[in-house]
Amino acid sequence: MKIKEDGATKWFRFIAYVVVLTGSVLCLLPFLLIISASLTSNEEIVREGYNLIPSSFTLDAYKIVFMFPEDLLRAYGVTTFVTIVGTAIGLLLMTMAGYVLQRKDFKYRNFFSFFIYFTTLFGGGLVPYYMLITNYLKFGNTMNALIWPSLMTPFLIILMRSFIHSAVPDEVVESAKIDGANDFVIYYRVVLPLAVPGLATVGLFLALHYWNDWFHSALFINDTAKYQLQFYLYNIINTSNFLNSIGAGAGVVLSGPVPSESMKMAMAVVVTGPILLLYPFIQRYFVKGLTIGAVKG
Amino acid sequence: MSKTMVHKKKGLLHELNKNKILFLMLLPTLLYFLINNYVPMIGIYYAFVQFDFHSTNMFQMAFIGLKNFEFLWKSGKLIQLTINTIGYNIAFIVLVNGLAISVAVLLSELRGKWFKKITQSILFLPYFVSFVILSVIVFNLFNYDQGVLNTVLEKLGAEPINLYAKPTAWIFLIIIFFLWKNFGYSMVIYLASITGISEEYYEAAKIDGANIFQRSWHITLPMLKNTFVILLLFALGGIMKGQFDLFYQMVGNNGLLFSTTDILDTYVYRSLRVTFDMGMATAAGVYQSIFGFALIMTVNTIIRKINKDYALF
Numbered sequence: 001m002k003i004k005e006d007g008a009t010k011w012f013r014f015i016a017y018v019v020v021l022t023g024s025v026l027c028l029l030p031f032l033l034i035i036s037a038s039l040t041s042n043e044e045i046v047r048e049g050y051n052l053i054p055s056s057f058t059l060d061a062y063k064i065v066f067m068f069p070e071d072l073l074r075a076y077g078v079t080t081f082v083t084i085v086g087t088a089i090g091l092l093l094m095t096m097a098g099y100v101l102q103r104k105d106f107k108y109r110n111f112f113s114f115f116i117y118f119t120t121l122f123g124g125g126l127v128p129y130y131m132l133i134t135n136y137l138k139f140g141n142t143m144n145a146l147i148w149p150s151l152m153t154p155f156l157i158i159l160m161r162s163f164i165h166s167a168v169p170d171e172v173v174e175s176a177k178i179d180g181a182n183d184f185v186i187y188y189r190v191v192l193p194l195a196v197p198g199l200a201t202v203g204l205f206l207a208l209h210y211w212n213d214w215f216h217s218a219l220f221i222n223d224t225a226k227y228q229l230q231f232y233l234y235n236i237i238n239t240s241n242f243l244n245s246i247g248a249g250a251g252v253v254l255s256g257p258v259p260s261e262s263m264k265m266a267m268a269v270v271v272t273g274p275i276l277l278l279y280p281f282i283q284r285y286f287v288k289g290l291t292i293g294a295v296k297g
Numbered sequence: 298m299s300k301t302m303v304h305k306k307k308g309l310l311h312e313l314n315k316n317k318i319l320f321l322m323l324l325p326t327l328l329y330f331l332i333n334n335y336v337p338m339i340g341i342y343y344a345f346v347q348f349d350f351h352s353t354n355m356f357q358m359a360f361i362g363l364k365n366f367e368f369l370w371k372s373g374k375l376i377q378l379t380i381n382t383i384g385y386n387i388a389f390i391v392l393v394n395g396l397a398i399s400v401a402v403l404l405s406e407l408r409g410k411w412f413k414k415i416t417q418s419i420l421f422l423p424y425f426v427s428f429v430i431l432s433v434i435v436f437n438l439f440n441y442d443q444g445v446l447n448t449v450l451e452k453l454g455a456e457p458i459n460l461y462a463k464p465t466a467w468i469f470l471i472i473i474f475f476l477w478k479n480f481g482y483s484m485v486i487y488l489a490s491i492t493g494i495s496e497e498y499y500e501a502a503k504i505d506g507a508n509i510f511q512r513s514w515h516i517t518l519p520m521l522k523n524t525f526v527i528l529l530l531f532a533l534g535g536i537m538k539g540q541f542d543l544f545y546q547m548v549g550n551n552g553l554l555f556s557t558t559d560i561l562d563t564y565v566y567r568s569l570r571v572t573f574d575m576g577m578a579t580a581a582g583v584y585q586s587i588f589g590f591a592l593i594m595t596v597n598t599i600i601r602k603i604n605k606d607y608a609l610f
Contacts, residue, residue, distance in 0.1 A: 008508035016403035023400060024419040027477065030434045031422070033445065037437060049448030050437055097326035100319045107312050112323060119334035120534035122590045125582025126565050127575065128340020132333075135353045152329055155531050183318040212427035215542065219570070230429045234546075237433065261443065268433045276425055283418065286485065 038062070038265035045261045061266035072270070074225060075232035078143070082228065083210040086147045090206045091199060094152055098160030098198075099187050104170065113161075116154045133220055145220035146228060150209050156202050163198030164191060197285035204282045211275045233271050237264055344583040348575035365580035372577070374564070375584070382539045382560040382585075388472050389479075389540070390532045396476060397483035398521060402513050404484075405491045417488070421481035431474060432546040439470075464557040467548065471558060475543055483528060490524040491517055533596070537589030538562060561585045 032052060037045060038061050040054040048055075065072065097116075101109045123129075139145040168191050176186045192199070217231035227235070313320055344365050346358035369375060400420070407413055426434075438445045439460045447457035460466050494517065502512050541562040548558045550571065561581060568578035 006508065008510055012403075012406060012509040012513075013408075016407050019400060019403055020407065020416045020420075024416050027419050027423050027481070030426075030438075030477075033437055034430075034434060045443055049443040049451075050445045051448065052445070093325050093329070096322040100323040103319060106316055106319050112327065115327065116330055117534075119330055120531060121593055122338070123334060123586055124337030124340045125579070125586050126562075127343055127569060127579045127582050128337040130569065131340055131343070131355075132337050136336075137332075149333070152326060157326070158527070183316070184322065187322065208425060212425075212429075214427065214429050230427045234429045234432075237429070237436075238549075264433060265437070268430050272426060272430055276422075279418070279425070283414075 034265050034268050038262060038269050040262055042260035042262045061260070061262040062270075064260070064263050065266045065270060071224075071232065072267075075227055075229040078146075078226055079211060079229040082143060082146045082213075083207050085143075086150060086210045087203055087207045089147070090151045090156075091203050094157050094160050094202060095164075095192065095195065095199065096187065097152075097157050098164050099191050101157070101161045102165040103173075113158075116157055120154050130219065140220050141223055141226065143226065146210075146213065146216050146226075149216055150206070150213060156205060160195075160198055160202055163201075164195050167198065168194050200282045200285035204278065204286075207278065208275060229271055233267055236267060341583050341586070343575075344579040348579070350575075365576040366584070369577055369580040369584065374559070375581075377556070378559060378561050378564055378581075379537075379588070381557070382537055382562075385471065385560065386532070386536045386539060389475055390529065392472065392476055393480050393483050394525060394528065396480045397487055398518070398525070400480070401484050401487035401491060401521075402517050405488060405517070406509060406513065417485065421485055423478045424482045426478065428542040428546040431478065431543070432549075435470070435474065435547055461551060462553055464554050467554050467558050471543065471547060474547065475540065478543075486528065487521055487524060490521055494520045533593055536592065537585045541566065 029052075033050065036052060036054050037050050039057055039059070040051070041056060041058045041060060044054070044056060100106055101113050103109065133145055133149070134140040137144070137148070139148060172190060172194075173186055176190050181189065212230055213228055214230035214234050217226075217228045218234075221227060221231075340355065343355050345360060345362060346355060347361050347364075349358045352358055404413060404417060436444070439447075441447060441457060441459045441461065446460070450457055460470075498516050499512055502516060507515065539560040539562045541560075544558060544560055544563050545566065548554050548563075550567070561584075565578050565581045565585070568574045568581065
């Protein structure tokens, strides 16, 4: 089916192509930069600086990263565990909450929605929160301190609520009720299957948040064996910057391997890779799952 | 009016009983927010005591009134921190939404399923990058000895620049990298709203002779208002909070850059974890919460007076 395009449409499309393509290039460039630096030898980086296209190609940096993989793999383990457990619990609680908060026959839904939303407006601040986690909940130095703080956010609950509201017609719930199903069965058998795009989208955000979290390790964890992957990387980068500046200043020859520039880049690739692999599976649900309706219900 | 009266007579207990399964399903979430967000509000009291590291009970610590706030005020940083925090947030909100809406409208009118899918994914890609990786990218681009910027400058025969000693440059760098990382996320949300607009509106407009620019301006944009208001609602809630991850990872503890890059969040974090100045940390935290809350309430009241429909709550 060919529709003849008028002049305005041609111009509009032309502008659109230019903007979208420029944006795409700008979004990709930094990724290329890191990948190319990870494939360059360290000497070349020190001598010539970072380049977009490496003039030589080597896998040395990756070999060094995986030479002593125990720490890296342990950090991987911590992050994977926290991501899976946190996302599973968070999704369960947020879908239940979203389902209840959009039910029209649930009288206090607006009050409870505001109870949740209010926490984005006002809070106790970082110090009381720190005290709550370490002194009262006693989560300090445990995985709980990594899972608990990110389980739910008001924004994702509202997102879930709007999605269920638009994806599950009221009549479907009504007829299930007439058939004698109770509210939990309706949620489990009727709502969840219809809400798959919403689940995928909210799940991706939650998983991404857990995967990329370094802050809660920095705040609550002293035991290096429980560091999340991102915080492990953060420490390596900062230690290497620190050692390099000390070593250069004092003329000290450092014993043991100091992480090199190209090795840092290889680490960055290794750390980001797995979560990117998730995207293709989620992508087909993505735009559908992100529809947000009115928050004032 | 009479309808609500009937409901009220039945009361909370009746409602609880009628919908007990629904209540039970919501309960864990309510408890979570109660413990995680409401209980720490009691901890505001920490700002009014002399902090004691040996004690775990704040009510046993010595009450010193507004002393902590006095110190905070005398440090002379409060005004700068407030301006930085609010300034960056306003820039973020305006630029991200402006850019996201424009690109979403443009992208939605493109033909070619694969082209749309692939570019949309690429634009969203930076959202996957952690802030730790972002700091690697920034260092990779701008460090004095090996950064891409200086490598290029040297090849062109120009003098290398040490950006890590230039505070004003970081205002732009922080905003640019915030946009780079986050605009794709908002863009996809707007794109989802556009997908939900009924084709009929566009068909009708076409018959009336509206061209593609007019259709985008008069149909698509107004239909995005609801989505924009919700995103704004959540963004405004955090107007005094700022993007801690972004600032801390890009700037870290580089004191040279604090004049333009220190926000309340980073200041509180350093007081808590680096300088261990609990008085400052608690007072700044409480100032942040209360000032931010007052600000939102004021804005909301003003908007309510002008047009009730646009009020946040």
